[in-house]
Amino acid sequence: MSRQVLSDELLERIHSRAPGYDRDNAFFAEDLEELQAAGYLRALVPTEFGGLGLSLREVAREQQRLAAAAPATALGINMHLVWTGVAKAMHDRGLDFLDFVLEEAGAGEVFGFAISEAGNDLVLFGSRTTAEPDQDGGYRFTGTKVFTSLSPAWTRLSVFGLDTVSEDAPKLIHAFIRRDEPGFRILDDWDTVGMRATQSNTTVLEGAHAPAERVFRRLPPGPNPDPLVFGIFANFELLLAAVYTGIGARALELGVEAAHRRTSMKNDGKPYSSDPDIRWRIADAAIAQDALAPQIDSIARDIDELVDHGGQWFPRLVGVKVRATETARVVVDAAIRVSGGSSYTASSELGRLYRDVLAGMFHPSDDESAHNTVANAWLGPIA
Template identity: 55%
Template sequence: MSTIENLLPEELLETLRDRAPGYDEENSFFHRDLADLKKLGYLQMLVPTEFGGRGFTLAQASQAQRRLAQAAPATALGINMHHVILGMAYTLWLRGDQRLNWVFEEAMAGEIFAFGISEAGNDAVLFDSVSTARRVTEGYRISGTKIFTSLSPVWTRLMVHAQVEGEDTLVFGFLEREAEGITIKDDWDTLGMRASQSCTTILDEVPLNTERVATHTPLGPNPDPVVWGIFGTFELLLASVYTGIGERAVSLACEIVAKRRSHVKQAPYAHDPDIRWQIASAGILMDGVILQLEKLTADVDALGTDRDPNYGAQWFLHFSGVKGRATEAAKEAVELAVRTTGGAQYFRSSELQRLYRDVLAGLYHPSDNESLHAAYAKALLGPAS
């Protein structure tokens, strides 16, 4: 089994960090990063060893994504969506469910998976869809528009969901890039996370063959293992990326204030009590999130064993909660780092200004703050009248 340090050696991380400003400035995809990561088998880290993969646990994958995000946040976010799909298959495998083992085999063959679930206006996300699935002899024809489709320039397999026409049923499955009816718009020009190239994907009667259907579910919240796996790994790995950004911001702040000197006090700013308080606050925030992430990813890894915590319906609250806490903590940590390191960080050449823009993307990923609070309010107080 590979270690995280072997999979992401320091020399590679420095290379990725050096490239990140160029991708951001050019608004271009991280092609060179992807090539380097593929060579090291990073795209197969969640494939079990029995399928030829790296055999990482979800806890290890979370740590790896945190490490990658500290060097190249947009690269980490983009490749995260591939790992979400493999992570979903991994949770099924832990349960003894073999229906998506072929995902491991295709990942080993070099296929790149992407996440085509997000839709404009669909605040139910996994539990509803504004896309449609028309039944045909060989399966379905999928039509709709998917937004924030990370890895747009390179994905070869796209997981989507759609409502079956005339039914209160959703179908989840995988489309192939070469299928007819897929249009990828060149519309990714954003504030941050620019290298992820998460473009809009338009589906027009795209074939979803029966053998590529992952599951059917009723509309509304449900514990279907595929939906559970998507929801859980999405929230946990997303939280991992933003936690990595927060960790990097704290590290940068420490480096910068140790070098900057106060003209009045003739001492490093690292000795200033107000700055020490603020950077300590950022460190406390990130430490708390890291501990939560490590606990919950380890709980997922315990599925199917006598250590399975069996949270039941609470799983979804835990997943949403750690994502919400991680993104908010990372945002606050980056802001504290910017506040304490001086006006030079306002320039485009500053890594911290890029982290400041990148971390804001976490506000838009589901579960957002509104849905998180609504879910907890319902769990604690019952439905609103």
């Protein structure tokens, strides 16, 4: 039986705050406080490190529930959950280089994710940020990171950049910096169409220092089979898919409610739920939505159980992410068409979901990259 951390009462409170955060372009501070108090940020941390010991499969289910209540809150929390999930995946596979993440998350630290850079479509396989080695095994990072979720709240931030001067250069350097140390600025520049409560502001690294004990991977640029790459892809793609699946589930609920609530003067006052075209539209959305949760569940179970899919892992992961984000857009669109013009108002929940769901196309892996990954897996590289 799947364990739950998020009570219905907590989710209702979070749901009630979502419109205000969106309207005010404000961080989900109260949500974060309650989620921390419930232990949710320790959900993926094994019990021996002070966590709740949930599986990725269980947390993916919880993220769907949280996203149905407040998509931006779920997406922001995702970034912390990704790092605890990566650390758990490494620990489960006998690798201890991220055990300090589990220890610190178990003690209450909040982890942020600073990977994305403007114009960098290589994502994990290249960086425009400079990683300058010191004399003691540490690095100073200089560059600009965009879409840094949890900007107001993280206490530990993952950064990576390119070392071009060491003897074995070039190397991509992965490390964590601390909020209570200098070398970075957080801009107040998050004014987006949707997912506003994440407050994923730009982070400017100005020689931010990570000592040797915070540098956890040095990898060659380009695709490689390092376990860290798998861990990041697995947790990032799957938990993103969970968030957008939750958005679709909520949109479908709202569409059904609207179909029962709205009546047709052309049809003697009968509810729209009796209209064949409306029934087809809701059914079509439900058929698309129903495929997602079982696929997420299956892939998460395989990650938890250390199943080896070899070269098919990355196609599976990018596939479920793209399918979830694209399906969520289709389902939200269908619900809006069923609900009518009232969803076009700024205060409408469906209108907010319509804006929030657009963010799905910008997360890695994007549609083009995902199709390239799947094509290479099935057809081989271009001759």
